[in-house]
Amino acid sequence: MKPPRFEYFAPRTVDEALRLLANHGDRAKILAGGQSLIPLLNFRLAHPEALIDINRIADLAYIRADDGGVVIGALARQYAVERSELIEARVPIVREACRLIGHLPIRHRGTVGGNLAHADPASELPAAAVALEAQLTLASAEGTRTLAADRFFVGPLTTALRTGEMLTEVRIPGLPGRTGYAFVEMARRSGDFALVGVACLMTLDGSGRCERARIALGGVGPTPIRARAAEEALVGHTPSGAALDEAVARAAAAVNPPSDVHGSAAFRTKLARHFTREAVVLASRRAGGH
Amino acid sequence: MARTISIGLNVNGMRHELDVEPRWLLVDVIRDVLGLTGTHIGCEHGVCGTCTVLVNGESMRSCLMLAVSADGGEIFTVEGLSRGDRLHPLQEAFREAQGLQCGFCTPGMLMLAHELLRDHPTPSDDEIRDAMSANLCRCTGYQGIVEAVRLAATRPAGAAAR
Numbered sequence: 001m002k003p004p005r006f007e008y009f010a011p012r013t014v015d016e017a018l019r020l021l022a023n024h025g026d027r028a029k030i031l032a033g034g035q036s037l038i039p040l041l042n043f044r045l046a047h048p049e050a051l052i053d054i055n056r057i058a059d060l061a062y063i064r065a066d067d068g069g070v071v072i073g074a075l076a077r078q079y080a081v082e083r084s085e086l087i088e089a090r091v092p093i094v095r096e097a098c099r100l101i102g103h104l105p106i107r108h109r110g111t112v113g114g115n116l117a118h119a120d121p122a123s124e125l126p127a128a129a130v131a132l133e134a135q136l137t138l139a140s141a142e143g144t145r146t147l148a149a150d151r152f153f154v155g156p157l158t159t160a161l162r163t164g165e166m167l168t169e170v171r172i173p174g175l176p177g178r179t180g181y182a183f184v185e186m187a188r189r190s191g192d193f194a195l196v197g198v199a200c201l202m203t204l205d206g207s208g209r210c211e212r213a214r215i216a217l218g219g220v221g222p223t224p225i226r227a228r229a230a231e232e233a234l235v236g237h238t239p240s241g242a243a244l245d246e247a248v249a250r251a252a253a254a255v256n257p258p259s260d261v262h263g264s265a266a267f268r269t270k271l272a273r274h275f276t277r278e279a280v281v282l283a284s285r286r287a288g289g290h
Numbered sequence: 291m292a293r294t295i296s297i298g299l300n301v302n303g304m305r306h307e308l309d310v311e312p313r314w315l316l317v318d319v320i321r322d323v324l325g326l327t328g329t330h331i332g333c334e335h336g337v338c339g340t341c342t343v344l345v346n347g348e349s350m351r352s353c354l355m356l357a358v359s360a361d362g363g364e365i366f367t368v369e370g371l372s373r374g375d376r377l378h379p380l381q382e383a384f385r386e387a388q389g390l391q392c393g394f395c396t397p398g399m400l401m402l403a404h405e406l407l408r409d410h411p412t413p414s415d416d417e418i419r420d421a422m423s424a425n426l427c428r429c430t431g432y433q434g435i436v437e438a439v440r441l442a443a444t445r446p447a448g449a450a451a452r
Contacts, residue, residue, distance in 0.1 A: 001334065005292055008312030008358060031359070038354040039335035042315075051312070055359050079348070103424030105402075106336060108348040109355065190423050 003041035007050040014139065014168060017054055022141035024050045026163045031055070032075060032114035035106050060113075060168065063087065068174020074113025074167050078125075079104070081112055091172050093181035093199060097128040100183065103191045116152070117167045119159045119223070122193040126153055127218035128183060129170065130226050131199035137169035144168070153223035176212060179203040180287030182279040185218075186271050188262060194219045195263050196271040198251075200279035202239060204287045210234040215247075215279070220255035220272050227251040230276065239284045244277065251276040297361035301326065302370035310357045317341040317352035320367060328368040328397050332426075339425030342398035343367050349405045349424070368397035371404065380404060380442045389438030391429040398425045403439045412443055 011017040021028060029048040031037055032055070040046040054060065060075035063084050070090050072081065081087055082098040101107055101115065101124055115125045116136065129136075129149035136152050138145050138161060152160050161167065175181075185197035196219045203212040213231040218224050230251040237243035257268035294309040301324060310319055315334075320343065321327050332338035334353045341352040344366035371378035380403055383389070390396045399422065406413055406421040413421070418439045427435060 002315065002318070003313040003356075005311075005313055008295065008356075010358070031356075034354055034356070034359070035336060035351075038315075038356070041313075042334045042353070053356070053359055102336075103339070104405075104421065105339065105342055105349040105351050105424055106354075108345075109350050190420070 001042055001044055003038070004044055004047045006041075006048055008053065009050060010053045010056045012056050012058075014057060014060060014166075017052055017057065017166060018139055018141045018164075020050070020052050021164050021166060024052075028052055030114075030117070030166055032117075033077065033110040034114075035102065035110040036114065036118045036120070054166075061111075065090070066171060069172045072112050072170045072172070074111065074117075074169060076112050078107040078110045078112060078115065082107065090174060091132060091181075093128055093132065093183050093201065094125075094172070096181065096183040097124040097197075097199065100124045100185055100187070100194070100197070106191075112170060113167045116149075116170065117159060117161065119153050119155075119157050120193065121153075121156050121222055121224065122195070122197070122219035124183065124185065124194065124197055124218065127197050127216045127224040128199045129172075130224040131201055131214045131216035132172050133214070135171040135173075136167055137171065138162075138165045139168045140165045146171070150224070150226050155222045175201060176203045178205070178287050179212075180283040180285065182282035182286065184275050184279050184282065186275060196220055196257070196268055196275055198272070198275040198279040200276075200283040202234075202280065202283035202287045204239075204284065208238055208288075210237055210239045210243075210284075213239070213247075213280075215251060215276065217251065217255060217272055217276070220257040220268055222256075225254055225256075227254045227276070229254060234280070239280050244280055247280060248273050248277050295358050295361075297358055299357075299360060299363060299365055301365045302367060308357075312356065312358050314357045315353055316343075316345075316355040316357045316360050316365075319357040320352060320365065326367055326369050330394055330397055332394070337426065338395070338398075339402070340395050340398040342401045342425060344401060344405060347405075349401055366401070366404075368400050371400060379445050380407070380438075383442035383445070384435075384438040387438035387441050388434040389430065390434070395425055395427040399427065399435055403442065406439065407443055413439070415440070418443075 027049040031053040062073040134149040185194035201214040215227040230247040233247040259265040330340040332340040
């Protein structure tokens, strides 16, 4: 089908976009890359009265260094992020996660901010953002606030964004030295949403023991799930053997996957075990361990 | 009559000034307003890829983009490949390697292959498969398509990405 009628606005600045949002409230939707919103419009699953197309806001597509980390403007295309040397040097897990989103034509248009604000629980960037402890900047005509990624996602396709608010920036803190990363997933076909995706950041000390671990899983609950108990099982230990077994068991205990035509909850839990193990092993190897 | 917005599109090197409704998809404007029906419409939710065109040199799903959002852009469609009745080397390769059967997916496949060979003139088989996996084909089974891209890549340098 075709999109329903809507009033169309193409603001040139963030302030202008926020004024429009303030005027139209929840009758308006922000259009960024449109790779999720346009299908919803085509199928008439969404019928906003107004669309605020932010693609003309040129200064919202940046990728910049920030202390040891990076800041990414909400309109940065996934393709630009996956090609960024800064991202590769500082937070390569973001590149690895981006590469798994859809296909090249989708990533040419799709944005980081749009992906996060759409909040599909099986999408890759939300899980990566939670593992990275990203801080999201939410702006409205009244001002801005920042929110940690794990508090931003509140349910399937549901975020903490209030009426009149827009996600404008993602701030990713720098990672300690000797940190390895991994984003691994199982999808039925390349480019599909993941049945299960796991993000892991592993920091090792000089003797190969885990100093700090971050593990987040996507596709196995209403939001990305941070597996804190699994992380704790690894700290102080070499991330293998009994410590790894314990972490995998705790990660599996933390998930609450759906059952649908693509896979049963039991199958997804099994995948969560497998890919948590794989993510920890790969991240540890990249951190310089064995 | 709904309100329309004036936009400019450069399509295959030709400048067009158009009045469009904001809700019109780029693919519908390409097909119904400009009459360029080589670009096909399949699933209308970004899965099949038969509507793939290049927008400012980058492959995109034209069913997932509003025409108003493309204002000022350069669009390249399958009609831009051939020179009159002379097929583009990439199209020749698809014919020779039987990279099509019913032909419904072909315009999108050609756009993907065109971009791939422009950016990676000597792609590995893995790179070809990765690029072409963006679009669905429901009859050839992909082997002929991969073979066609491989064949086009062996033709004189630059010919396929002309």
